[in-house]
Structure formats: C-alpha cells, structure tokens
Amino acid sequence: MRPxxxxxxxxxxxxxxxxxxxxxxxxxxxxxxxxxxxxFDSRLYKQDIRGSIAHSKMLAKxxxxxxxxxxxxxxxxxxxxxxxxxxxxxxxxxxxxxxxNIEARLTDAIGEAGKKLHTGRSRNDQVATDIRLYMRExxxxxxxxxxxxxxxxxxxxxxxxxxxxxxFTHLQVAQPISLAHHLLAWNEMFxxxxxxLADARKRLNVMPLGSxxxxxxxxxxDRDMTCxxxxxxxxxxxxxxxxxxxxxxxxxxxxxxxxxxxLSRMCEEIILWASESYxxxxxxxxxxxxSSIMPQxxxxxxxxxxxxxxxxxxxxxxALLVLMKSQxxxxxxxxxxxxxxxxDTVDTVARSLQVFAAxxxxxxxxxxxxxxxxxxGYATATDLAEYLVRLNVPFRDAxxxxxxxxxxxxxxxxxxxxxxxxxxxxxxxxxxEDVYDVLSLEGSVRARDHFGGTAPIRVKEAVDAASIRLKK
Ligand code: ARG
Numbered sequence: 001m002r003p004x005x006x007x008x009x010x011x012x013x014x015x016x017x018x019x020x021x022x023x024x025x026x027x028x029x030x031x032x033x034x035x036x037x038x039x040f041d042s043r044l045y046k047q048d049i050r051g052s053i054a055h056s057k058m059l060a061k062x063x064x065x066x067x068x069x070x071x072x073x074x075x076x077x078x079x080x081x082x083x084x085x086x087x088x089x090x091x092x093x094x095x096x097x098x099x100x101n102i103e104a105r106l107t108d109a110i111g112e113a114g115k116k117l118h119t120g121r122s123r124n125d126q127v128a129t130d131i132r133l134y135m136r137e138x139x140x141x142x143x144x145x146x147x148x149x150x151x152x153x154x155x156x157x158x159x160x161x162x163x164x165x166x167x168f169t170h171l172q173v174a175q176p177i178s179l180a181h182h183l184l185a186w187n188e189m190f191x192x193x194x195x196x197l198a199d200a201r202k203r204l205n206v207m208p209l210g211s212x213x214x215x216x217x218x219x220x221x222d223r224d225m226t227c228x229x230x231x232x233x234x235x236x237x238x239x240x241x242x243x244x245x246x247x248x249x250x251x252x253x254x255x256x257x258x259x260x261x262x263l264s265r266m267c268e269e270i271i272l273w274a275s276e277s278y279x280x281x282x283x284x285x286x287x288x289x290x291s292s293i294m295p296q297x298x299x300x301x302x303x304x305x306x307x308x309x310x311x312x313x314x315x316x317x318x319a320l321l322v323l324m325k326s327q328x329x330x331x332x333x334x335x336x337x338x339x340x341x342x343x344d345t346v347d348t349v350a351r352s353l354q355v356f357a358a359x360x361x362x363x364x365x366x367x368x369x370x371x372x373x374x375x376x377g378y379a380t381a382t383d384l385a386e387y388l389v390r391l392n393v394p395f396r397d398a399x400x401x402x403x404x405x406x407x408x409x410x411x412x413x414x415x416x417x418x419x420x421x422x423x424x425x426x427x428x429x430x431x432x433e434d435v436y437d438v439l440s441l442e443g444s445v446r447a448r449d450h451f452g453g454t455a456p457i458r459v460k461e462a463v464d465a466a467s468i469r470l471k472k
C-alpha cells in the first residue's frame with residue numbers, strides 16, 4: 001500500500017491515478033469533482049478507441065510492443081466499446097476522463113499489454129486527436145443536414161417560380177419578385193455555409209497524434225501509418241501547436257454560428273409571413289403549437305425556438321474564442337473547457353437543421369395574398385422610372401416624375417396600373433399606352449431578365465443550376 005493516509009473515504013481509489021507515483025496525498029474530493037471531464041467527454045469513446053487501436057498497431061509495427069500485445073489491446077478495446085455501446089460500462093470520476101477510464105479498464109481486462117498502450121503518447125495529443133476525429137464526423141453530418149434542407153427549399157422553389165410576392169427593403173414593399181427567387185436567396189446562404197464547413201474540415205483533418213505531451217517522443221513513431229489508419233490528410237507539422245491550438249473548433253463554431261444566423265433570418269421571415277397581418281404562408285399543424293389560453297392561436301414555435309437557439313451557438317463561439325485567447329504554448333488544462341461549448345454547438349445546429357428542414361415542406365403559400373401585397377406598395381414605381389429612361393428622360397428627372405405620380409396615386413388610393421393614360425401623361429407627356437406592360441407585376445418581374453435577376457425564366461435556370469450543384 002502506498003502511504004495515502006488514513007482518510008480513505010476522501011478517495012479510496014487514489015491508487016488508480018496514473019500519476020500516483022509522484023504523489024503522497026490523495027486528490028481532494030472537491031478537486032476531483034471539479035477537474036473531471038468524464039461527465040462530458042465520455043462521448044469521445046469511439047474516437048478514443050479508434051485512435052488507441054491505430055496507435056497500438058503502429059507501436060507493434062515499429063517493434064515497441066509485440067504483435068500479440070497489439071492484438072490483445074485491439075480486442076480488449078473493441079470489447080470495451082461493445083460494453084459502452086450496450087450501456088454496461090460504468091464511468092468513474094476518479095479516473096477523470098474518457099482516456100484514463102478506457103485505459104484503466106483495458107489494463108484490468110488484458111493485464112500487462114494494456115499498460116504499454118500509452119507508450120509514446122500523452123493525453124494531450126490523444127484528446128487533440130479524439131476531438132478532431134469527432135468533429136470531422138460532426139462536420140460531415142451537419143453538411144449533409146444542410147444539403148437535406150437545401151433540397152427541400154429547392155423543391156419549394158421549383159413550385160413557386162411564377163408566384164409573385166413583394167420584395168422588401170427596410171421591410172417596406174420595394175419591388176415585385178418571384179417567390180422562388182426569394183427561396184433561392186435562402187439556398188445561396190446555405191450553400192456558402194456548407195462550403196465554409198467543408199473548408200474548415202481541411203484544416204481540421206490534420207493528425208496531432210505523435211506530438212505526445214508537447215515535444216514529441218523518443219520512440220521512432222510511424223506517424224504516416226497512424227495518419228493513414230485514422231483517415232487524416234497529414235500528420236501535424238509542429239508538436240507544440242498540435243497539442244495546444246483549438247482554432248479548428250473556433251472555425252467550426254464560427255461556421256455553425258453563421259448557419260444559425262442564417263436560420264434565424266429565415267425563421268424571422270417565416271414568423272412574419274405566418275402572422276395574421278401578413279398571411280403569406282400556412283405552416284403545417286404538425287409543426288406548430290397552440291396556446292393554453294387562447295383557443296384561436298397557432299404559433300410558429302419551431303421558427304421561434306430555432307431563432308432562439310442561434311443565441312447559444314453564437315455564445316459558444318465567443319466562449320471558445322475567449323478560452324483560446326492568451327493561452328501560452330503548449331497544452332493548458334483550460335482546453336478541457338472546449339468540449340461542452342463545441343458539443344452543444346454541433347448538437348444544437350444539427351437539431352435545428354433537422355427540424356427546420358422537416359418544417360419547410362409543410363409550408364404552403366397563399367399566392368393570392370402575396371400577389372395582392374405586391375400590388376399595394378407601388379412596387380412597380382422603379383419600372384415606371386426605367387420606362388421613362390428608355391424614352392431618353394435622365395434618370396434623376398424620371399425619379400422626380402414618378403415620385404409625383406406615386407404621390408398622386410396615393411391620394412387617389414389607386415395602384416399605379418389603375419391610373420388612366422391621361423393621368424399618367426399629366427406627369428410625363430412622353431408616356432404612351434405600352435406603359436401598362438411595365439406597370440403590371442408580371443411585366444416588372446419579367447423585365448429583370450439578366451443573370452441573377454428575378455425574371456421567371458432566369459429563376460427557373462437558377463433553380464436547375466442550384467439542384468445540379470447540390471447533387472455534385
Ligand atoms: N481532459 C483533458 C482535456 O480535455 C485531457 C487532457 C489532459 N491532459 C493533462 N495533461 N491533464 O483537455
């Protein structure tokens with residue numbers, strides 16, 4: 001027995017600590033509870049086991065352990081993985097984190113060989129490797145969830161190419177647009193989000209294993225071999241950097257914050273559009289909730305909660321930035337605090353994308369209401385100005401003429417297209433009968449016939465092109 005002292009109740013498992021040799025006192029119970037990470041890093045078990053198996057195979061290849069030992073480590077670890085999968089593994093706080101829990105259980109199960117697994121490795125490069133493996137999967141999952149949502153948005157867009165709605169600036173009716181054009185704007189945001197995540201994945205997919213605690217190891221590790229086994233693009237180039245920086249998590253949190261920022265914008269529109277004042281859309285009953293007091297209410301809660309959840313994801317990004325800021329090289333225990341915010345981030349984004357994507361196809365559009373709303377706000381005033389410009393009126397003069405015309409129409413309580421030719425000519429003598437082509441919503445939309453514009457012909461091309469890009 002080591003001289004841990006009489007107070008075995010404080011920590012009767014003190015001898016389990018791998019650093020026991022250096023210590024004469026057991027860990028204080030408060031410290032143990034404060035420093036543990038098993039309560040949140042146990043979710044790294046698959047990555048931890050995968051990394052350990054690769055490491056042990058490599059140790060066998062370079063002759064640091066025998067092939068039999070490597071095989072015994074591998075089967076022991078796979079057995080542990082089975083137990084964890086089946087919920088039959090009890091995690092111990094005394095063993096602090098996922099790495100020590102698994103290693104201790106392995107040694108219990110297979111004996112001496114288990115004690116050799118940690119040769120040429122530290123928890124510092126181990127955790128940095130585990131979290132990269134974990135995040136690589138999360139990023140891939142999130143990208144495919146984004147793509148699922150894009151598919152649903154594009155399906156809706158395909159059905160609404162000829163639907164006319166008001167386009168807004170300052171939330172005031174500005175110009176008529178195709179509803180599909182609006183939906184395609186959402187799609188652009190998601191496409192960039194997916195690109196950003198794919199880009200972050202490149203820098204994420206670098207292997208820290210072999211960096212050991214900070215300085216590398218005196219064993220002749222074959223890092224290319226572990227790299228290959230773990231599917232990393234390359235081993236890290238600098239051991240100090242590899243065990244310490246979490247910038248790749250910050251990039252992911254940032255890309256995820258942008259996803260949530262975009263979702264929150266769409267949520268805001270959906271909430272407005274579903275409101276009694278707009279009545280642009282109807283959200284499926286399955287994606288709404290009611291009020292416990294007001295029987296008439298049908299609330300767009302999904303959109304509100306997703307909008308609300310954007311706050312925590314954006315908050316997590318700040319937490320990670322501040323966590324990393326000012327940390328000296330190399331590994332510091334501060335970095336243990338990276339896990340909860342990044343796990344919460346990927347969980348929240350994934351769940352938000354999933355439910356939002358499911359809600360999208362349940363949305364039906366009140367095409368007539370949208371059309372009528374576009375009729376209301378003098379949305380074709382710019383078309384009238386551009387018509388005058390084509391008749392050689394300088395744009396500033398045209399703007400002035402149309403301003404007066406709109407003022408008159410407001411007084412008459414009529415849309416521009418209801419003004420008679422005489423009335424229109426009283427503001428601009430050059431106006432002729434063909435003006436009504438540009439004053440109609442259809443004419444206005446049709447006229448924006450250039451790449452990136454809202455003419456239905458262009459919008460149709462854009463939907464097709466976006467669908468092709470999505471399938472690639
Ligand atoms: N739980 C730790 C973390 O998440 C693992 C690495 C601990 N390393 C150490 N030397 N204490 O960062």
